[in-house]
Amino acid sequence: MDSLGSNHARKAADVSLQTRKxxxxxxxxxxxxxxxxxxxWFHLDQGPxxxxxxxxxxxxxxxxxxxxxxxxxxxxxLDPLPDSLKSNLDALALSIVAANxxxxxxxxxxxxxxxxxxxxxxxxxxxxxMLLLWIIMHTKLGKDILSKRCSPTFDLQRTTAxxxxxxxxxxxxxxALDETEEEDESTNVGNSxxxxxxxxxxxxxxxxxxxxxxxxVIPWIREMTPYHQEGLRKTVYQIYSLKGKTAKxxxxxxxxxDRRNLSKSTSTLYCAEVAPTQGTQKSxxxxxxxxxxxxxxxxxxxxxxxxxxxMLLAFHANYKYGTKNDETNFDESVRQMMSMIKGMIRRGxxxxxxxxxxxxxxxxxxxxxxxxxxxxxxxxxKGEHGLKLWAKLPSKNVRARDANxxxxxxxxxxxxxRLLELASETLLPLVSPSASTRSPAQRQDGEVDLNIQLSxxxxxxxxxxxxxxxxxxxxxLRRQTTINFPLEVYQEAKYSRAGQQLRTIRxxxxxxxxxxxxxxxxxxxxxxxxEVLYPYQVFGFFVxxxxxxxxxxxxxxxxxxxxxxxxDHWSMExxxxxxxxxxxxxxxxxxxxxxxxxxxxGRGSNEVLVLKDRVQDWPTLFVTHKWFNTARQANKxxxxxxxxxxxxx
Numbered sequence: 001m002d003s004l005g006s007n008h009a010r011k012a013a014d015v016s017l018q019t020r021k022x023x024x025x026x027x028x029x030x031x032x033x034x035x036x037x038x039x040x041w042f043h044l045d046q047g048p049x050x051x052x053x054x055x056x057x058x059x060x061x062x063x064x065x066x067x068x069x070x071x072x073x074x075x076x077x078l079d080p081l082p083d084s085l086k087s088n089l090d091a092l093a094l095s096i097v098a099a100n101x102x103x104x105x106x107x108x109x110x111x112x113x114x115x116x117x118x119x120x121x122x123x124x125x126x127x128x129x130m131l132l133l134w135i136i137m138h139t140k141l142g143k144d145i146l147s148k149r150c151s152p153t154f155d156l157q158r159t160t161a162x163x164x165x166x167x168x169x170x171x172x173x174x175x176a177l178d179e180t181e182e183e184d185e186s187t188n189v190g191n192s193x194x195x196x197x198x199x200x201x202x203x204x205x206x207x208x209x210x211x212x213x214x215x216x217v218i219p220w221i222r223e224m225t226p227y228h229q230e231g232l233r234k235t236v237y238q239i240y241s242l243k244g245k246t247a248k249x250x251x252x253x254x255x256x257x258d259r260r261n262l263s264k265s266t267s268t269l270y271c272a273e274v275a276p277t278q279g280t281q282k283s284x285x286x287x288x289x290x291x292x293x294x295x296x297x298x299x300x301x302x303x304x305x306x307x308x309x310x311m312l313l314a315f316h317a318n319y320k321y322g323t324k325n326d327e328t329n330f331d332e333s334v335r336q337m338m339s340m341i342k343g344m345i346r347r348g349x350x351x352x353x354x355x356x357x358x359x360x361x362x363x364x365x366x367x368x369x370x371x372x373x374x375x376x377x378x379x380x381x382k383g384e385h386g387l388k389l390w391a392k393l394p395s396k397n398v399r400a401r402d403a404n405x406x407x408x409x410x411x412x413x414x415x416x417x418r419l420l421e422l423a424s425e426t427l428l429p430l431v432s433p434s435a436s437t438r439s440p441a442q443r444q445d446g447e448v449d450l451n452i453q454l455s456x457x458x459x460x461x462x463x464x465x466x467x468x469x470x471x472x473x474x475x476x477l478r479r480q481t482t483i484n485f486p487l488e489v490y491q492e493a494k495y496s497r498a499g500q501q502l503r504t505i506r507x508x509x510x511x512x513x514x515x516x517x518x519x520x521x522x523x524x525x526x527x528x529x530x531e532v533l534y535p536y537q538v539f540g541f542f543v544x545x546x547x548x549x550x551x552x553x554x555x556x557x558x559x560x561x562x563x564x565x566x567x568d569h570w571s572m573e574x575x576x577x578x579x580x581x582x583x584x585x586x587x588x589x590x591x592x593x594x595x596x597x598x599x600x601x602g603r604g605s606n607e608v609l610v611l612k613d614r615v616q617d618w619p620t621l622f623v624t625h626k627w628f629n630t631a632r633q634a635n636k637x638x639x640x641x642x643x644x645x646x647x648x649x
Contacts, residue, residue, distance in 0.1 A: 019239070020212040026235045027217065031228055033352035051364075058368035059361045061319045062381040068358030069341070070126045070312070074133070076297055076345050077149060077305075078116045080158060085145050086116040092141055093132055096591065101517050103589035105614055107131050107316075127316055134309040137302065138569065138609055139593050147302045155296050195234040205233045208240050225293045227349050287336065288628050289343035293353070300344040303563070308340050310566050311627050317618035319365065319375035326619040331366035333623050338362055340628065390414065450497055452549050452581055454490040454541050458508070461487040468509070473539055476576045477552065482544045490541040493549070493581060503587055507538040507553070520590035520610070523555070523583050535570050535590055535610045536579060549581040556608070565625045566618060568610045588613075 028034045041053035049055045081089070093115035102109070107128035115129065136142035148154065195201060209217055221229050298305065315337060318326055338359070347353050369375060376382075394413035398406060461467055463485045467474050477483060491511075495502040511517035522533040535556040544550050555577045556570040563569075591609045612618065 016212065020214065023209075023212060023214060023236055023239055026239060027232055030235045031224075031232045031352070032355050034357065051367075055364070055367065055371070058372045058375075058378045059364045061365070061375050061379045062384065064358045064361040065316065065319075066127055066381065068356070069362070070130055072347060073312070073341070073345055074126065074130060076347055077133070077146075080154070080297065081116065081145075081149060085148065086114070088141065089116055089136070089145055090114040092136055092139065092145075096132070096135065096139075096593070098515075100591050101515075101519075103611075106589060106611070127313075130309060131313060134306065134313065135591055135609060137306045137309070138564075143302055146305065150298045150300060150302045150305060152296055152299075154298070195230075195237045197230055197233070201237060202233060205236050208236060224355075225346075225353060228353065228355065287339040289339070291339050291342070293342055294344055294346040297346050297348065298344065299346065304340075304344060306564070307627060308337075308344055310564055311337050311340065311622070314566060314618045314622035314625070317614050318622040319379065320381075320619075321376070321615045322374070322619035322622075326623055327366075327369055329623045330369065333627075334362055334365060336627060390417075450495065450582065453494045453496070454492070454543070454549060455494065456491040456508070458489045458491045458540065461485065461489055469540075473552070473576060480578065482546070482578075483542070484545050487542055493541050493551070505538055505541075505551075505584070505587060507540050507551075518553075520588050520608075522585040522588055523579055524585045525583070533585060535568075535572075535588065535608060536577075536584070537572075537590070537592075537608075539576070541581070544578075551579045551581050551584070552576055553579065555579070556610075560607075565621050566612055568612070570608050570610060572606050572608055574606070 025036055028036060039053065041056070044053070046052045046056060078086070078089075097109065107130075108125050109128035109132055110125045115132070137146055206218055209215055217232075221232055224232070294300075300308070315334070318330070341359075342354050365375060368378070372378060391410075391414065394417055395410055397413055398409045400406065401409070459468060461469065461474065461477060463478060469477075469489070477487065478485075491506060491508040493505045495504070505519045505521060506517045507519065508517045519538050521536050521538060523536045525532050525534060536551075536553050538551050538553040540552050542550055542552070553576065555573050557573045558571055560569040560571060589611045591611070593607045593609065612621075
């Protein structure tokens with residue numbers, strides 16, 4: 001400032017800098033939803049890191065994605081639904097969960113307040129609700145409900161209904177306001193502070209931005225939605241208009257406005273950091289709708305929304321369980337996912353839409369992987385989930401005493417629990433997951449010494465008489481010629497090799513008084529030279545005449561047309577089938593689309609969703625699957641034509 005010479009020049013620079021600062025802060029707050037924070041780290045040399053102190057630590061995936069993106073998307077989908085559709089959705093969700101035993105390797109759920117309620121949920125349970133919503137969309141009723149939500153007229157119908165609720169008062173007020181506006185425009189006086197978005201005002205705002213050396217903001221405006229464009233220009237217009245008719249101050253040309261000299265054009269500062277693309281082949285992935293923003297709250301078909309949800313689930317599995325091989329094309333897949341979110345979902349005019357930090361932080365994930373390793377190392381989800389076991393449960397065994405004594409006793413309990421965990425891990429080591437997930441070809445030669453032990457006898461079935469088994473299951477077993485009666489039926493089968501337990505399969509009508517538990521498994525059949533896997537739901541175990549351990553249950557009949565890469569959609573046989581237990585490959589997570597029919601009665605739905613392995617398959621599919629198929633543009637154009645037709649009507 002001293003180099004400017006006269007006091008008048010210094011005063012002019014100071015006043016102009018204060019106005020420039022007000023404009024910049026208002027744009028950050030009103031348009032981008034951020035605020036200025038002059039941290040001490042800004043003044044320290046961060047070395048070659050292009051992101052400065054913001055790149056010195058990695059982004060926490062749990063708070064950025066599970067506590068940010070997921071609840072924002074779910075709120076847009078579920079909150080605007082009318083109470084009647086929410087009630088149907090809650091009933092459908094409850095019937096699916098009640099008819100299936102949820103797998104612990106998949107995100108959990110909580111029905112506090114109903115499925116449509118998003119309050120009182122932890123981060124992992126929000127992802128669990130997104131998983132269940134994705135499953136619901138595979139049912140006919142669920143697809144019908146979400147089709148109404150994806151309708152381009154949904155927003156208009158909602159606002160129209162709200163206007164009707166207000167009655168004739170709003171219409172009278174609107175008429176009065178219209179008359180007032182017409183009077184102001186006719187006299188050409190009006191309020192000088194009012195921004196109406198005229199071409200002249202747009203030019204004036206751009207000239208003011210250049211005057212205060214904020215011309216690098218102008219390219220940003222072109223990338224924004226019309227709502228945010230108007231908000232930014234209105235903010236600048238009102239600030240400058242409040243100056244009144246005071247003397248005009250012009251910023252000097254000296255390069256003291258910014259703390260560092262810029263070596264590149266300021267027009268490229270917006271999202272200038274582009275991470276290097278991995279892989280030798282050029283990416284074939286395209287941006288959804290060429291990066292354009294959604295026009296409606298849900299600007300997509302129900303099929304496109306379903307694809308977006310499964311991409312989000314695959315992304316969640318990728319940063320949770322992904323390996324080094326799953327990082328190929330990760331950055332491109334993330335950018336494509338962000339374009340789909342931006343193009344399909346609009347958060348509303350009273351929000352910043354997707355101009356929020358948690359959405360932008362998704363771009364940092366790839367660079368964080370390169371700098372800090374696997375994202376699972378910095379994911380706070382494990383620590384948040386483990387807090388209950390590590391601290392909350394031990395605290396229940398501590399007496400309420402003085403604060404110092406209480407914390408001393410609590411630390412002692414935590415230490416004792418840790419010792420017990422270490423002793424348990426040493427004396428009773430966990431089974432290696434690779435032992436039960438090998439391919440059928442690998443199992444064929446190595447499982448000669450496989451041992452199968454049946455336990456927890458359910459009942460003894462006789463040739464006639466009453467039984468607690470389902471009626472159709474009892475009739476089926478009594479008609480088999482390979483069975484000796486009385487027949488002992490068991491609820492549990494344990495697979496082991498050389499004394500090491502591999503897996504446990506359960507088939508209980510009332511497991512520990514918590515409801516039915518009928519496991520789903522994959523059964524391997526040899527068809528010619530090919531080995532084919534079929535889903536199979538186990539309803540019991542027994543030993544036949546030949547001494548072979550046998551399972552009874554329902555087999556998958558055929559795989560339906562695929563519209564998802566994360567699961568297989570099967571139709572089931574209507575009759576029971578006996579299976580040699582040595583042909584069972586592994587336990588899988590499957591969801592019966594019962595629509596209210598409980599599978600425990602043996603008359604479940606004829607359709608079942610067999611989810612692929614979330615740890616092994618989902619992470620790889622996020623970076624390898626072709627998520628956005630350009631062939632669907634024909635349907636999109638047809639839907640757009642229908643929207644324009646309805647708008648004209």
